[in-house]
Amino acid sequence: MSSRRTSAKGFVSRSTSIGVIMALVAMLCIGQLASIQLLNGKSTAQAATASRTLPVTISAQRGKILDANGSVLAQSVERYTIVGDPQAAQSFRPTTCTADTKNYCQQIDGKPVGTTGAAAVARLLAPALGMDAMELGAKLSVPGRYAVLKKDVALEVKRAIDKLGLGGIIYGELSSERLYANGTMIGALLGGVDAEGKGVAGVEQMENKALTGKDGYKVFQQGNGGEEIPGTVTESKDAVNGSDVTLTVDADVDWYLKKVLAEGKDQYQADWALAVVQDVRTGQIVALDDTDQIDAGSDDAKLNVAKVVSQTFEPGSVGKVISISGMLQSGARQLTDKFTVPDHINKNGQVFQDAEDHGAEHWTLAGILEQSSNVGMVMASDNYSSEQRYEFMTKFGLGQSSGLGLPGESSGALSGPQLWDGRTKDTVLFGQGYSVNALQLTNAIATIANKGVRQQQSIIKSVSDANGHVSTPSEPQPTRVVDEQVAAQVSDAMESAADHYQAFAGVDGYRVAAKSGTAEVPGADGKLSSIISDWSGIIPADDPRFVVTVVMKNPHGSFGGLTSGPVFKQIGEFLMQKYEVPTSAPRKNAIAVDW
Known part of the structure; x- marks a missing residue:
């Protein structure tokens, strides 16, 4: 009996102890709950809200790059x-x-x-x-x-x-x-952007500031899945998208230009080919491309400069246009001056010769250009000093940037007359001893087509911001290089030079004023083992609209009129049809080329 009482007392004691402990735990829980809800409720709720409230960046869209007709060349998509x-x-x-x-x-x-x-x-x-x-x-x-x-x-x-x-x-x-x-069409020229969307090459880099927008933000509470809880936005700022940049380039023309360049490269087995089309009246670049196959936005586009922008070359006989223009403007010569021209000449111990053997020919200065005689150019230069030669080459834009601002553009190489040796001072007369890029050469010929006035070339037509405000880049004032009469005479002589290749480079129904060139240039071996063949022409010659320059390296057929000339013909035909240019009036009173 005593044992049972002892056991019962122990049980009651343990139960009481457990009850007391449970009561204490309950009191602690109630106290903590009261503390959270009554004393710290506000701060706890604020902390919970803060953990759900996050600022979210609203990304701005990079602006588009458009062609002259509004066709999209580059755009960012969500x-x-x-x-x-x-x-x-x-x-x-x-x-x-x-x-x-x-x-x-x-x-x-x-x-x-x-x-x-x-x-x-x-x-x-x-x-x-x-x-x-x-x-x-x-x-x-x-x-x-x-x-x-x-x-x-x-x-x-x-x-x-x-x-x-x-x-x-x-x-x-x-x-x-x-x-x-458009894939490889002006691929390297457009360039590309890096992983952060910043332009790192080509037009993407050149116009990065205009194309780049400003990010906005929004602060709101998020659910477990990251979704916005309605009605919880506390602060926001709209993103401002980048501006759209419209180029002067006509994608239709550039597509055709790239097509015929590729065909020409294959036909003449050239190393490469490139071309530029410029609007004579505005200085705008209508098309420029080459035979490199580089996709816009690719790693190659980000690492390489477009060949049509970076490649330099000796212009060869196309340079005679600049020399004769300077002779006429300075009063040193007239196109009707008469010369008896052999196929080679020794001047101050330097031998100069023409591309083909011939007897003593009776040519005027216009005929020297038409026949592309190096010997004739040297003979005609007696009253045309080295300083004058350099002066007019620089006035025509050689040896300096085109002003387009394209990344990687080369200015070519034109040293001052004080650095010319006894041979170089005469080779510059016929386009050797200095180098140019295709943009420079095109604008030099466009200066003749534009009545002696050199325009600033442009490739950016307009910039349109996110609010629709359109602005056009300001350009320097055009500069007169030669008198209108001089330009007209030189164009006349160039038309005779183009007629020399009418069967290969003529455009039916349209008069063309052009000059071909062929120059020996250093090859991979460092010797004069490579050939540059070029052609730069004005079409129509009687009412100039476009200048087209085509350049090839190492084509089979060598002479520019026989290789680059036929490519010019195709581009010229396309331009005349696309822009519905009226056919030319018959040519009259051409300046005599012989006597």
Whole structure:
């Protein structure tokens, strides 16, 4: 009996102790709850709100690059980077589809997912992303909370992912992708952007400031899936998209130009070919391209400068146009001056010769240009000093930047007369001993076509900001290089030179004033083992609209009139048809080329 009483007392004692402990725990819990709700409730709520409230960047769209007709050459499109939370994915349990859960359940082709965790997420996600489920599963099976699954995903794909019920596990980060419409057409000239969307080459780099917008932001509370909780926006600033840049380049003309350059390169087995088309009246570049096959936006486009911009060469006999223009303007000569021209001449111990053997010919200065005689140019230069030669070459824009501002453009090489040796001072008369790029040469001939006035070339037509305000770049005032009468006489002589190649480079129905050139240049061996063949022509000669320059390296056929000339013919025909240029009036009173 005593034993039972002792046992009962022990039980009561233990029960009392447990009850006291439980009461203390309950009091502590109640106290903590009271502390949280009554004393710290406000700060706790603020902390919870702060954890959900995040600033989100609203990305500005980079501006478009357009051709002269408004066709898009480059644009940025909305894309998403799809990101996964591996930790959340590994604890994922698909919701079985029933009548009650049909709005938020997961299944594949009407059947259960069949697994859990990262594998289940991967199975659901793979079809939308067009990826292998095992590859996705591997990416979601690593430690951490952030894993990039796929970049540059279109909006419609992101929307399909949103419908999978994977909020909080899979989400999309807004980004953009730069797209180029015409592949290799002016590919290196357009250049490209880096991973941050900054222009790093070509027009993308040159106009980066205008093309780049200003990001905005929005501050709001986010749900577990990163979605915006309605009515929680506390602060925001709209993004300002970049300006659109419109080029002077006509994509239709450039497409055709690139096509015939490629065909010409193949036909004449040249190393490369390039060409420029310039509007005589405005100085605008209508087309410029080469035979390099570089896709706009590619790594090659970001690392290489367009050959048509960077390549320099001796212009050869096209340079005679500049020399004769200077002779006429300075009063040293007239086009009707008469010469008896042999096929070679020795001047101050230097021997100069023409491309072909011939007897003593009776040519006027106009005939010397028409026949492209080096000997005749040396003979005609007695009263034309080295200083005058240099003066007019610089006035025509040689040895200096075109002013277009294109990254990587070379200014060529033109040294001063004080550095010319006994031979160079005469070789410059016929386009050797200095180098130019195709843009410089084109504008020099365009100066003749524009009645002796040199325009500033341009490739940017206008810039339109996000508010629709359109601005045009300011250009320097045109400068007169030679008198209008001098330009007209030189154009007349060039027309005779073009007639010399009428069968190869003539454009039916249109008069052409042009000059061909052929120059020996150093090859890979450092010797004069390579050939530059070029042709620069005005069309129509009687009412100039365009100057077209074509340059080839090492074509079979050598002479510019027989290789670059036929390519000019094709481009000229296209221009006349596209722009519906009226046919030419008959030529009258041509300056005599012989006597």
